[in-house]
Amino acid sequence: METIKVQDIAVNDLPWVIEHHADRCTLCGSCVASCTFGSIKPVVERQSITVSQANQPTPLHRRIAVPIIQQVADLAKACRGCGMCERVCPNQAIHPRRNPDSRKTLLSRDNGPVKRGGRTNLNAQRTLDNIVVGRISQMTDPSLDAQRHTFDIRAPFGRVLAANELPLKMENGKLLMAKKTPPVQWIYPLIFSDMSIGALSTRAWEAVALACAYLNEKCGLPVRMSSGEGGMPVKLLESEYLKYFIIQIASGHFGWNRIIKAMPHMVTDPGGVLIKIGQGAKPGDGGLLQAEKVAEHVQAIRGVPKATLASPPNHQGLYSIEESVQKMHLSMNAAFGFRVPVAIKCAASATSVSVYNNLLRDPYKICGGFFIDGIQGGTGAANEVSLDHTGHPIVSKIRDCYLAAVKQGLQGQIPLFGGGGIGMTGNAAADAFKMICLGANGVFCGKILIQLLGCVGNEKGRCNSCNTGKCPTGICTQDPRLVKRLDVDRGAQKIVDYVLTFDQELRKLMAPIGNSSLPVGRSDALVSTDKAIADKLGIQYVC
Amino acid sequence: MCRIGSIKSKVPVHPSKALHLMLPQQEGHDNSGFAMVMQDLYGIFSNYKDKPLLSLACTQAGAHLVEEYMDSHNFLQLAEWIPVPDKKPDLDIQAMPYYIFRNYDYPEHCDSKEEREELLLDTRLALREILDCAGEGYVYSFWPDVLTLKEIGDPRDIATYFRLWDDNGCLVAKNIIAQCRQNTNYDIVRYAAHPFFLQGYTLCANGENTFYTKNKEFQKSLHRGYIGFESDSQNFLYTLHYVLHELKWPLPYYKHVITPLPFAEIDQREDREVLKAIRQSLANLEINGPNTIIAGLPDGRMMTCCDSKKLRPVVLGGDDTMVAISSEVCGLNEILPHRDMTKDIYPNEREIVVIDNELEVKRWKQ
Numbered sequence: 076m077e078t079i080k081v082q083d084i085a086v087n088d089l090p091w092v093i094e095h096h097a098d099r100c101t102l103c104g105s106c107v108a109s110c111t112f113g114s115i116k117p118v119v120e121r122q123s124i125t126v127s128q129a130n131q132p133t134p135l136h137r138r139i140a141v142p143i144i145q146q147v148a149d150l151a152k153a154c155r156g157c158g159m160c161e162r163v164c165p166n167q168a169i170h171p172r173r174n175p176d177s178r179k180t181l182l183s184r185d186n187g188p189v190k191r192g193g194r195t196n197l198n199a200q201r202t203l204d205n206i207v208v209g210r211i212s213q214m215t216d217p218s219l220d221a222q223r224h225t226f227d228i229r230a231p232f233g234r235v236l237a238a239n240e241l242p243l244k245m246e247n248g249k250l251l252m253a254k255k256t257p258p259v260q261w262i263y264p265l266i267f268s269d270m271s272i273g274a275l276s277t278r279a280w281e282a283v284a285l286a287c288a289y290l291n292e293k294c295g296l297p298v299r300m301s302s303g304e305g306g307m308p309v310k311l312l313e314s315e316y317l318k319y320f321i322i323q324i325a326s327g328h329f330g331w332n333r334i335i336k337a338m339p340h341m342v343t344d345p346g347g348v349l350i351k352i353g354q355g356a357k358p359g360d361g362g363l364l365q366a367e368k369v370a371e372h373v374q375a376i377r378g379v380p381k382a383t384l385a386s387p388p389n390h391q392g393l394y395s396i397e398e399s400v401q402k403m404h405l406s407m408n409a410a411f412g413f414r415v416p417v418a419i420k421c422a423a424s425a426t427s428v429s430v431y432n433n434l435l436r437d438p439y440k441i442c443g444g445f446f447i448d449g450i451q452g453g454t455g456a457a458n459e460v461s462l463d464h465t466g467h468p469i470v471s472k473i474r475d476c477y478l479a480a481v482k483q484g485l486q487g488q489i490p491l492f493g494g495g496g497i498g499m500t501g502n503a504a505a506d507a508f509k510m511i512c513l514g515a516n517g518v519f520c521g522k523i524l525i526q527l528l529g530c531v532g533n534e535k536g537r538c539n540s541c542n543t544g545k546c547p548t549g550i551c552t553q554d555p556r557l558v559k560r561l562d563v564d565r566g567a568q569k570i571v572d573y574v575l576t577f578d579q580e581l582r583k584l585m586a587p588i589g590n591s592s593l594p595v596g597r598s599d600a601l602v603s604t605d606k607a608i609a610d611k612l613g614i615q616y617v618c
Numbered sequence: 619m620c621r622i623g624s625i626k627s628k629v630p631v632h633p634s635k636a637l638h639l640m641l642p643q644q645e646g647h648d649n650s651g652f653a654m655v656m657q658d659l660y661g662i663f664s665n666y667k668d669k670p671l672l673s674l675a676c677t678q679a680g681a682h683l684v685e686e687y688m689d690s691h692n693f694l695q696l697a698e699w700i701p702v703p704d705k706k707p708d709l710d711i712q713a714m715p716y717y718i719f720r721n722y723d724y725p726e727h728c729d730s731k732e733e734r735e736e737l738l739l740d741t742r743l744a745l746r747e748i749l750d751c752a753g754e755g756y757v758y759s760f761w762p763d764v765l766t767l768k769e770i771g772d773p774r775d776i777a778t779y780f781r782l783w784d785d786n787g788c789l790v791a792k793n794i795i796a797q798c799r800q801n802t803n804y805d806i807v808r809y810a811a812h813p814f815f816l817q818g819y820t821l822c823a824n825g826e827n828t829f830y831t832k833n834k835e836f837q838k839s840l841h842r843g844y845i846g847f848e849s850d851s852q853n854f855l856y857t858l859h860y861v862l863h864e865l866k867w868p869l870p871y872y873k874h875v876i877t878p879l880p881f882a883e884i885d886q887r888e889d890r891e892v893l894k895a896i897r898q899s900l901a902n903l904e905i906n907g908p909n910t911i912i913a914g915l916p917d918g919r920m921m922t923c924c925d926s927k928k929l930r931p932v933v934l935g936g937d938d939t940m941v942a943i944s945s946e947v948c949g950l951n952e953i954l955p956h957r958d959m960t961k962d963i964y965p966n967e968r969e970i971v972v973i974d975n976e977l978e979v980k981r982w983k984q
Contacts, residue, residue, distance in 0.1 A: 212907075
């Protein structure tokens with residue numbers, strides 16, 4: 076008998092256990108070939124069998140060598156539960172099973188903090204599902220007809236001036252604009268959130284960009300997509316389609332060398348600039364791109380060598396909001412001749428209201444949007460401790476910021492966009508609608524887009540391997556063999572179809588409350604069956 | 619449900635005319651109250667047209683509180699009309715003990731138009747607060763040449779109580795805006811009955827404003843006079859006042875604020891820059907829901923418009939001496955049976971219809 080070595084990793088220490096049915100296995104090898112993590116391997120197993128083949132019992136005992144699929148007992152190669160093996164198996168002979176007794180969290184800290192992608196796996200509670208659209212128009216104020224009536228589903232993006240600050244002059248009983256005002260674009264209230272080329276494969280980024288352009292060009296929905304920190308292909312920067320993209324600048328300034336060089340060749344202005352201060356998935360932490368994913372084209376776009384790219388947690392030289400306004404906002408506004416809205420994205424925090432107040436009171440009036448990213452936002456790579464233990468839920472934060480503006484009569488002047496967990500359960504329209512009723516002008520989402528492309532990751536620990544360069548769906552990897560798993564056109568189509576349905580569902584929610592334009596701040600349309608949530612958000616408690 | 623109506627006449631008319639306009643529509647308005655604002659007054663108020671008139675319903679203690687305040691703030695009483703009620707038994711009316719309509723002279727050193735407008739508003743707000751705190755009454759308007767009467771009960775009985783059926787020439791005006799219903803959505807509060815009044819602007823609305831919360835949250839910080847919010851229809855008045863009185867924009871822009879054009883249509887227009895700026899700066903004053911409004915302006919003009927989907931109708935008709943606006947045409951048929959009906963106007967969802975002081979009717983397309 077072998078001595079038990081309890082410090083050795085065993086398969087039942089891992090978060091997912093592979094169940095392999097040798098009796099159904101045809102030994103085709105597809106599962107092993109498909110597993111990007113090397114979690115399974117073919118081995119030869121010694122088996123002892125006794126068979127009687129004659130008419131009379133004549134048990135014959137044999138020892139045979141049988142090739143089987145075995146799980147690798149190695150933390151680095153632990154099964155992520157992605158289920159690619161199950162997808163490719165022609166005979167349903169293999170699948171991963173969640174192991175409730177996993178000890179991985181405890182045992183995998185030998186080489187510093189655990190890194191992974193995805194969302195928080197600890198704080199996946201759903202405030203939005205405790206809120207219902209409860210103010211339905213009946214009798215005196217009939218509901219609108221979601222099919223027949225027209226709906227104006229647009230959100231402002233840019234700094235909105237108070238009516239008495241508008242530089243209007245009167246001529247022959249008509250108002251005319253006497254001076255230039257800050258740029259404001261009316262966009263679709265769903266923004267494709269910042270996922271960089273690097274975090275995503277080029278094909279995945281292309282699929283999202285394709286969907287964005289298609290929605291604008293063919294469907295009349297002015298959806299905007301944020302580039303993420305890491306620049307954009309020069310071809311796109313110099314194309315007409317740039318107008319649909321919000322260029323992001325984050326603390327690493329990755330990609331800006333190329334963007335600046337492309338500026339003289341741009342044929343149109345970008346849709347906006349987004350200054351990323353922080354993100355909800357890992358507040359206080361900069362962007363992170365593991366060396367495994369810094370492929371040649373990523374090096375070219377970003378102008379970096381192959382190395383792990385860790386953006387600093389802060390924009391260097393920025394130590395106050397005032398400074399942020401003066402330096403970053405002004406220079407970004409100036410870069411595009413004050414024709415492009417410049418917004419700011421922060422991780423939701425206990426201090427978000429203070430930040431928003433400062434922006435609202437900024438005398439230059441050049442902050443064109445406040446994006447708040449909640450704890451349930453996704454990321455391509457972060458320390459797990461940040462993902463699971465830092466951050467702030469988005470729902471009450473949006474509400475707090477909105478009410479802070481209401482208190483000062485400044486609501487709507489700096490559009491609020493909320494993200495982080497929007498569409499986590501697949502119902503992005505309902506989530507967006509509720510956020511809008513609570514005061515958001517719109518929402519942004521990223522994770523759901525890659526889930527539509529095929530990402531199988533979830534907030535219950537499935538996959539979450541965006542950081543490894545081994546994404547089994549070809550979405551978060553730069554490995555050309557894996558990237559080919561993703562069909563760009565089908566992926567883009569999936570996103571387009573989802574957004575078109577999102578639009579219809581928004582109408583289905585706007586119609587019963589009798590609104591033809593977005594009900595920003597219409598908290599009276601919402602009720603909650605949870606008293607604490609109702610009290611916190613200032614909506615009606617019902618039971 | 620509400621039904622609203624208004625009369626603009628070259629010849630001063632009695633409130634009974636407004637009642638005749640409203641009563642045929644009673645199936646729609648439930649007869650739960652009567653409220654009216656009369657402007658451009660004649661009869662007993664003829665000699666005081668330039669002096670502010672206080673319209674008040676109160677108790678005796680409330681009357682004392684008001685007198686005390688007005689005296690201490692140097693308002694000199696010039697004239698007073700206290701209706702002597704006809705207290706027939708079985709009248710359906712929840713009457714207040716006193717109804718006071720009193721003209722004052724402005725205090726000294728208050729000469730400019732702006733100063734006077736602000737003073738009258740501040741005075742009304744102060745009186746309202748005093749009466750609210752004491753629970754002793756209601757003050758509806760304090761403005762030259764404007765009289766407001768509101769009461770809970772059956773409009774016919776209210777009219778009997780105030781002797782409004784006696785067309786004796788005492789109480790007449792060229793402009794009357796009226797409505798026959800108390801607020802039945804929420805608590806019965808006298809302040810919730812339209813028409814509402816603020817600095818020369820009078821407004822009543824038929825319908826719902828589903829952007830009430832948005833409007834209210836925004837209007838609260840826009841102006842000290844935007845208070846109460848007992849009814850979602852007050853939002854219409856406050857926005858009218860804000861656009862015309864505060865921002866000093868021409869009337870057609872009011873429609874652009876409350877029911878802005880869809881972006882697709884704005885983009886096609888020459889004035890898109892201005893319209894877009896208005897839409898985004900005043901997004902919180904947009905009105906949604908089915909509604910129609912009738913408003914009286916400080917210069918005596920009267921206007922009507924409806925929601926952007928035309929979910930609530932209104933009709934305007936008249937002859938050479940009188941033009942009336944009504945939720946239902948049966949009201950017009952009652953008081954203007956011989957008018958040319960083919961000239962009746964049913965405003966569409968993108969129109970403002972204005973009656974000027976010469977009874978000329980203008981239609982402005984948004």
